[in-house]
Amino acid sequence: EPEVTQTPSHQVTQMGQEVILRCVPISNHLYFYWYRQILGQKVEFLVSFYNNEISEKSEIFDDQFSVERPDGSNFTLKIRSTKLEDSAMYFCASSEATGGPYEQYFGPGTRLTVT
Amino acid sequence: KNQVEQSPQSLIILEGKNCTLQCNYTVSPFSNLRWYKQDTGRGPVSLTIMTFSENTKSNGRYTATLDADTKQSSLHITASQLSDSASYICVVSANGAGSYQLTFGKGTKLSVIP
Numbered sequence: 001e002p003e004v005t006q007t008p009s010h011q012v013t014q015m016g017q018e019v020i021l022r023c024v025p026i027s028n029h030l031y032f033y034w035y036r037q038i039l040g041q042k043v044e045f046l047v048s049f050y051n052n053e054i055s056e057k058s059e060i061f062d063d064q065f066s067v068e069r070p071d072g073s074n075f076t077l078k079i080r081s082t083k084l085e086d087s088a089m090y091f092c093a094s095s096e097a098t099g100g101p102y103e104q105y106f107g108p109g110t111r112l113t114v115t
Numbered sequence: 116k117n118q119v120e121q122s123p124q125s126l127i128i129l130e131g132k133n134c135t136l137q138c139n140y141t142v143s144p145f146s147n148l149r150w151y152k153q154d155t156g157r158g159p160v161s162l163t164i165m166t167f168s169e170n171t172k173s174n175g176r177y178t179a180t181l182d183a184d185t186k187q188s189s190l191h192i193t194a195s196q197l198s199d200s201a202s203y204i205c206v207v208s209a210n211g212a213g214s215y216q217l218t219f220g221k222g223t224k225l226s227v228i229p
Contacts, residue, residue: 042222
């Protein structure tokens with residue numbers, strides 16, 4: 001069964017450093033998403049991406065964040081200058097379509113630890 | 116502001132027993148409601164998706180209900196198994212002005228014990 005994959009599974013970085021989190025969505029999906037989950041808290045929407053551009057973003061997704069689809073398979077989230085409060089689990093998801101009851105398939109997540 | 120509230124926060128049940136988890140939401144305009152299962156340290160996995168017109172949806176031992184008038188949903192788990200131990204998250208999707216964001220509840224942490 002196709003699945004969303006994410007790398008690395010765990011990333012440790014120092015405050016102020018740039019990190020890139022990588023995702024490979026399911027191959028025939030057109031919509032891609034990033035979510036984050038701070039330890040012990042709920043999952044929060046960051047951004048959705050379609051047709052090589054951001055279709056929607058939340059208040060959390062400020063200028064420190066950017067997303068890119070550098071090739072036909074990868075989808076990346078970049079955090080330019082990490083802060084302690086960026087420590088969280090980051091989930092990538094993908095779906096065939098949006099705006100209705102379309103499944104979003106989540107990856108296993110990348111645990112980001114900022115020290 | 117769109118919100119999803121779940122109860123109870125946590126629940127411990129004996130293997131083989133049934134349980135029901137609750138979800139109340141204030142998401143508008145409503146598009147659909149989802150229940151996800153999330154194992155510790157893993158990504159959420161979809162159990163059911165229900166639109167406005169659906170009252171009940173089943174997926175094996177999981178049955179979700181939706182009352183769009185009262186903005187309440189429940190997830191009933193029948194004949195629980197040890198592998199059901201996880202967080203169960205209620206997620207509501209809005210659909211308005213081009214916004215299709217998912218709003219997540221905090222989840223109910225279910226522990227099934229032998």
